[in-house]
Amino acid sequence: MDSALLRVENLKTYFNTPAGISRALDGVSVELQPGETMAIVGESGSGKSMTALSILQLVPEPAGYIDSGTIHFGSRDLLDLTWEQMRSIRGRQISMIFQEPMTSLNPVFTIGYQMREAMLTHNKYRGAAATTRALSLLERVGMTSPDKVLRQYPHELSGGMRQRVIDRNCSRE
Amino acid sequence: MLLITHDLGIVSQVADKVAVMYAGQLVEQAPTKDLLASPLHPYTQGLIASLPARSRRGTALFTLEGVVPPPTRWPSGCRFHARCSQRLDRCDKDIPRVTSQPGSRSVSCHLYPALDGVPTAMEVKI
Numbered sequence: 001m002d003s004a005l006l007r008v009e010n011l012k013t014y015f016n017t018p019a020g021i022s023r024a025l026d027g028v029s030v031e032l033q034p035g036e037t038m039a040i041v042g043e044s045g046s047g048k049s050m051t052a053l054s055i056l057q058l059v060p061e062p063a064g065y066i067d068s069g070t071i072h073f074g075s076r077d078l079l080d081l082t083w084e085q086m087r088s089i090r091g092r093q094i095s096m097i098f099q100e101p102m103t104s105l106n107p108v109f110t111i112g113y114q115m116r117e118a119m120l121t122h123n124k125y126r127g128a129a130a131t132t133r134a135l136s137l138l139e140r141v142g143m144t145s146p147d148k149v150l151r152q153y154p155h156e157l158s159g160g161m162r163q164r165v166i167d168r169n170c171s172r173e
Numbered sequence: 174m175l176l177i178t179h180d181l182g183i184v185s186q187v188a189d190k191v192a193v194m195y196a197g198q199l200v201e202q203a204p205t206k207d208l209l210a211s212p213l214h215p216y217t218q219g220l221i222a223s224l225p226a227r228s229r230r231g232t233a234l235f236t237l238e239g240v241v242p243p244p245t246r247w248p249s250g251c252r253f254h255a256r257c258s259q260r261l262d263r264c265d266k267d268i269p270r271v272t273s274q275p276g277s278r279s280v281s282c283h284l285y286p287a288l289d290g291v292p293t294a295m296e297v298k299i
Binding site: 029030040046048049050052 | 174179184188193202
């Protein structure tokens with residue numbers, strides 16, 4: 001019986017570099033049960049972020065590739081899925097909140113534009129419904145004037161506010 | 174949730190368990206409380222010792238000498254051996270296996286030989 005939500009086994013992610021093959025991940029196995037939170041720690045260059053990128057299959061191509069291993073999410077091995085199938089899992093079933101909120105938001109578009117765009121990509125809400133939804137999401141993370149935030153650009157928000165916008169934009173419901 | 178961070182303070186607040194990575198591999202996995210209270214791997218011990226603590230006020234912070242080597246040239250044997258304060262003779266030659274330890278823990282280090290009758294980490298739910 002296997003109740004694991006996520007089970008990564010012997011994952012190897014390599015990069016072809018001028019200096020030879022870079023073994024960024026060299027046999028990583030982790031397991032996560034539903035509702036469980038697991039932290040991955042280590043110095044820069046130890047492979048933490050590469051583990052997350054590999055699970056979402058966002059390893060920078062063509063230099064990087066998953067050499068071998070399995071990534072079971074529920075009953076499916078994510079490595080068997082097509083790009084389109086994987087795309088429907090990203091953001092809906094598996095989200096990633098990046099560490100640096102400023103670089104995850106586009107500086108030349110308003111917060112409202114970017115939140116509506118994310119909802120459109122995932123076919124959830126459009127038009128006025130998207131705006132209403134964005135307002136309620138911002139309210140829920142404690143923004144005092146969400147209507148103003150929607151018209152603002154990323155640089156007009158504090159770091160913490162930006163992080164909460166990303167957090168909401170990744171939220172699965 | 175998988176949380177990727179440098180911040181062990183956040184880890185202690187939100188994570189149920191922790192995986193410690195070094196040079197593209199996992200070196201230790203344990204429930205958060207146990208890992209912070211009694212780290213097994215010398216690398217984990219170093220990470221935790223380099224945190225500021227009120228009890229060590231006024232003394233210089235511990236630092237792990239050196240940096241993670243480039244991934245095109247991982248060291249032989251245990252990848253951490255050159256930086257390890259508890260290095261054994263075999264550490265630059267033999268690759269340590271992941272061994273299960275009591276309390277749903279696992280570690281990859283020659284200081285912790287496999288325990289008889291305990292399955293290897295690949296077989297056990299961590």
